[in-house]
Amino acid sequence: MTSTHAAIDPRLEVARIDRRIFGGFVEHLGRHIYDGIFEPGHPSADENGFRSDVVELVRELGVSTIRYPGGNFVSGYRWEDGVGPVAERPRRLDLAWHSTETNEIGLHEFARWLELAGSDLMLAVNLGTRGTQEALDLLEYVNADADTALTRQRVANGRTAPFGVSMWCLGNEMDGPWQVGHRGADDYGKLASRTAKALRMLDPGIELVVCGSSSSGMPTFGSWERTVLEHTFDDVDFISCHSYYQELGGDAQEFLASGVDMARFIESVASIADAVAATKKSDKRIMISFDEWNVWYLHNDEGGQDDKPVEPGWPVAPRLLEDQYHALDAVVFGDLMITLLQHSDRVRSASLAQLVNVIAPIMTEPGGPAWRQTTFFPFALTSRLAGERAVRVPVTSGSFDSSRFGTVPNVNAVATIDDGTGDDAGVSLFVVNRSTTDAEALSVDIAAVAASLGRELAVVESHLLHDDDRYAANTLADPERVGVRPVPGVAVADGSLSFTLPPISWAVVRLA
Ligand code: AHR
Numbered sequence: 001m002t003s004t005h006a007a008i009d010p011r012l013e014v015a016r017i018d019r020r021i022f023g024g025f026v027e028h029l030g031r032h033i034y035d036g037i038f039e040p041g042h043p044s045a046d047e048n049g050f051r052s053d054v055v056e057l058v059r060e061l062g063v064s065t066i067r068y069p070g071g072n073f074v075s076g077y078r079w080e081d082g083v084g085p086v087a088e089r090p091r092r093l094d095l096a097w098h099s100t101e102t103n104e105i106g107l108h109e110f111a112r113w114l115e116l117a118g119s120d121l122m123l124a125v126n127l128g129t130r131g132t133q134e135a136l137d138l139l140e141y142v143n144a145d146a147d148t149a150l151t152r153q154r155v156a157n158g159r160t161a162p163f164g165v166s167m168w169c170l171g172n173e174m175d176g177p178w179q180v181g182h183r184g185a186d187d188y189g190k191l192a193s194r195t196a197k198a199l200r201m202l203d204p205g206i207e208l209v210v211c212g213s214s215s216s217g218m219p220t221f222g223s224w225e226r227t228v229l230e231h232t233f234d235d236v237d238f239i240s241c242h243s244y245y246q247e248l249g250g251d252a253q254e255f256l257a258s259g260v261d262m263a264r265f266i267e268s269v270a271s272i273a274d275a276v277a278a279t280k281k282s283d284k285r286i287m288i289s290f291d292e293w294n295v296w297y298l299h300n301d302e303g304g305q306d307d308k309p310v311e312p313g314w315p316v317a318p319r320l321l322e323d324q325y326h327a328l329d330a331v332v333f334g335d336l337m338i339t340l341l342q343h344s345d346r347v348r349s350a351s352l353a354q355l356v357n358v359i360a361p362i363m364t365e366p367g368g369p370a371w372r373q374t375t376f377f378p379f380a381l382t383s384r385l386a387g388e389r390a391v392r393v394p395v396t397s398g399s400f401d402s403s404r405f406g407t408v409p410n411v412n413a414v415a416t417i418d419d420g421t422g423d424d425a426g427v428s429l430f431v432v433n434r435s436t437t438d439a440e441a442l443s444v445d446i447a448a449v450a451a452s453l454g455r456e457l458a459v460v461e462s463h464l465l466h467d468d469d470r471y472a473a474n475t476l477a478d479p480e481r482v483g484v485r486p487v488p489g490v491a492v493a494d495g496s497l498s499f500t501l502p503p504i505s506w507a508v509v510r511l512a
Contacts, residue, residue, distance in 0.1 A: 246297045
């Protein structure tokens, strides 16, 4: 057991938290939409075919903004296929996932589902097989408040008022050779710039996300961001980051350092954006949309990419990317959420990739139940308990040696504060123990934050995610195998919060 000291000091503010940091991502991929959120004939389906058991879980998850409709899918997508009478919609080949897209669900249906789920829409345009004109058409259809051929079509399709979508992604992972319509940085930067300028002429109120690298491991990482931003700096608000993590070669300790990797990624992209700002003599700050992040078992144990997961033929809604998450994955995942909050001054939007069945916190069985994967818990708790502003929490703890990152602290933490005098005022502490061997006995000085809130603080709720079997998972056969429980022995005394974190664990404590 190691003794760990920390302090919550309200002066160490990172930023006011943009709720879009608790966003998600729904792609037309595998059983995400079809046999996931949409399953007419399921006992819980509503009149539109949406599973209400899934809607309830998405609401519980607390997802703010949802990026749609891809991902790799969007780079071959014709948005017009997904509007108008369903019976007349074309079936198309989806080259990204080697599937058949029926187009039963499109913009209108998805917007209706979002109303049920209580989330906002964030749209991506196709800059793979299409260009500026098609992006303009989509924006006009979605947001224009004028009488035009496209808005008449929208009204005829059942939507009088504009959808009012404020966040738009200029394509997806255009640096990736796997992307349909993949381009070099110069080529993409020019296309993104002229598309962004045109979109803003139509709707100056939108926020635009330009594609950054699809991972920090890409050979073009860094130079891609620099070149793309040199073209688009004045035209966009955000640059995207994408990153997926997994345990490789059974090295849990190295996997538990994933948060350090995410932090370096964010800091590197912010530095590059600020370097471009300096060359342009601008004080504008490009924000980060971390619009794909998760644990994903994408690579084989040698670190190479597994063959693209496809089924033979062109199936409709095949089982793809249906990763089963265990307790260790959820602890790493919780640390990734801590990392996003620690960088909430630059990360103003983030999208957990993805939501249902596809590398997802929620799983479903056709005709059967829906259940929470282990990763559901840190997301739902962070989204619900994270307050108005994030503060850094300096920690002294044990550490381990990482082959990639050198000395890595066992304990990583962030706190959020809700100021004010009402019942909502309080503090949430999010903390992870990354050690595979050592428990950490924490004592956290809360005197300064209690003084700033003008009240005594007591623990009102606490949740610990830990399982003695780090590979325990929730499955169809045993959907509640892994969950959270109150943190044992958590207590406040003499201005100090204390509790013990077992190895490989994540916790949140709410004080009010
Ligand atoms: O989330 C799965 C895929 O990962 C997305 O379609 C793509 O953008 C990324 O490579």
